[in-house]
Amino acid sequence: MQIIVNSIQKGTDEFASELNEYRKMSAKFASIKDEIFFNASIAKAQTIDRASALRAYDEVYMPRLKGYNIALDERGEELDSMEFAKILDGKNLVSFFIGGAYGLSDDFKDKCDKIISLTKLTLAHKIAKLMLFEQIFRALCINANHPYHK
């Protein structure tokens, strides 16, 4: 199984070593790729307005839609860890999309198979990503009937 986590993100991960640890622990169940995107066009668009920013994200993300596509969005469906695990179960390729500072366009979200929210709280990007990596590892353990080890 392959899981791709796509982020619109300037600079490297602040929790790089933690993310890497979850990725390594997950490796016996799935290969997880952490794909980070940022470019001059996104930087410029974000200084213009929301609509421009969302269009710039789309340009990067649209070609990245592959396998079962899951958008993270604060107005998405809230799941518990068992329900989250069920979504990953039996899939060969799952792509997650974390939005930029302005989220994700409605157009892009419409093209995804599922839109989920990790919490009702507004989260710092770095914490959302950390939560997602932990939940992916937890889900893989649940689906493999394997005890969860920190």
Place this chain on the structure above:
Amino acid sequence: MQIIVNSIQKGTDEFASELNEYRKMSAKFASIKDEIFFNASIAKAQTIDRASALRAYDEVYMPRLKGYNIALDERGEELDSMEFAKILDGKNLVSFFIGGAYGLSDDFKDKCDKIISLTKLTLAHKIAKLMLFEQIFRALCINANHPYHK
């Protein structure tokens, strides 16, 4: 304003430097204390059963109830960041209680003023605590009408 975050937790914080950073950034609005509890009686009780563990947590936590008391519990009320901020607004002393491996006793939760859940997902303790510290800082910024800076 004073905020006390109480945790049943063996060992030091895995995200100590991040927690400390949020605490420092929060310092202009509130003093935040990170109080960690673990003892031989909790360690032993956790090897017996859930009820014993919850009783051992109660022994430590009951005397810590002070000010406006907020229990974190996965079946608690889910709030967005604005609602969370409203709870802290105007309080002099707020105590948060993060449960141990078995959560918190019903008895203890009944004594709290509010029971909240950060997410429907099952979370690693270290991530729950990181989320809480970030939300506290975010809430303090909201209440002070101050822009949120990472």
